[in-house]
Amino acid sequence: MGSAALLLYLMAASARVELSPDLAEWKREIEAAASRPILLARVYTDPEGKELLLPPDAPERPAIAALLHQESFVRQLVDAHALSVTVESPRPLSMVLLNMAREREWRQQEEALLAHELGHLWLEARGFGAPRMLGGFACEAIHAGDMVQHVLIRRELRARGIAYIPLWVRTLEPALAELKRSPAPPAGCRAIGRLALWVDVLAGLTEDQWPARAEFLEKLAATSPELAPQAAGIARRVTAADLDDIAVYRAVLRDVLETVLALARAAAPGVPSGVSAGGHRLPPGVPATQ
Numbered sequence: 001m002g003s004a005a006l007l008l009y010l011m012a013a014s015a016r017v018e019l020s021p022d023l024a025e026w027k028r029e030i031e032a033a034a035s036r037p038i039l040l041a042r043v044y045t046d047p048e049g050k051e052l053l054l055p056p057d058a059p060e061r062p063a064i065a066a067l068l069h070q071e072s073f074v075r076q077l078v079d080a081h082a083l084s085v086t087v088e089s090p091r092p093l094s095m096v097l098l099n100m101a102r103e104r105e106w107r108q109q110e111e112a113l114l115a116h117e118l119g120h121l122w123l124e125a126r127g128f129g130a131p132r133m134l135g136g137f138a139c140e141a142i143h144a145g146d147m148v149q150h151v152l153i154r155r156e157l158r159a160r161g162i163a164y165i166p167l168w169v170r171t172l173e174p175a176l177a178e179l180k181r182s183p184a185p186p187a188g189c190r191a192i193g194r195l196a197l198w199v200d201v202l203a204g205l206t207e208d209q210w211p212a213r214a215e216f217l218e219k220l221a222a223t224s225p226e227l228a229p230q231a232a233g234i235a236r237r238v239t240a241a242d243l244d245d246i247a248v249y250r251a252v253l254r255d256v257l258e259t260v261l262a263l264a265r266a267a268a269p270g271v272p273s274g275v276s277a278g279g280h281r282l283p284p285g286v287p288a289t290q
Contacts, residue, residue, distance in 0.1 A: 119153030
């Protein structure tokens with residue numbers, strides 16, 4: 001994309017994100033509890049699909065731009081509808097970035113998407129952090145954290161009257177179509193992502209909320225039978241536990257993380273791992289597995 005065309009594209013785009021009054025109030029509560037601001041921004045992809053673009057009106061643009069130069073973060077963002085992240089440098093900040101390249105998948109459901117990402121920051125502000133591991137297992141650690149945190153986030157969204165089910169079902173429909181079209185089991189991090197999706201549906205969705213739930217679960221079991229015991233076990237663990245008790249939360253997180261890392265190591269023996277010192281830290285009581 002030429003520089004002139006890129007400039008015109010950026011001029012037509014805005015990074016600004018407007019929150020509803022209820023979400024704006026929740027954001028302020030989280031900022032006060034965490035003693036750090038939360039930035040919201042839209043990240044675009046150029047029409048040729050080769051470059052991430054951050055409009056000039058993005059808040060704290062240099063801090064966001066620095067993240068967009070990190071290959072591992074970019075890989076996560078392009079696969080997601082949105083991401084939340086916390087950084088310590090150059091000053092403590094939390095961010096929620098919307099992936100506008102996939103906007104068609106969540107259009108009209110932006111509030112639910114933003115609420116979900118704020119939910120992750122809300123948990124972090126309360127001390128219910130998620131693990132972030134370096135080395136070969138960073139992606140797996142993120143999925144392990146999601147399997148536990150999503151239970152608490154869904155509960156909070158319900159309490160706040162935020163309709164998250166329509167967006168969730170909207171994202172599951174293409175996932176079901178993909179299972180029908182391509183039954184081959186995924187490998188590596190995508191296999192752990194499938195496990196996390198499986199646990200989410202088992203733990204948080206009913207047949208009344210999504211009539212295709214049973215078919216979806218049957219397809220998962222047929223295409224990834226090796227993950228079925230872990231999916232059922234983790235779903236039972238996260239739904240039965242009193243996750244509002246931080247000691248219980250950390251114990252469950254440790255168990256889920258150990259299960260996920262065992263699967264990852266079996267698939268890729270010898271890959272080292274470590275614990276990040278920034279962003280979502282490993283909570284006390286959850287050891288770094290060597």
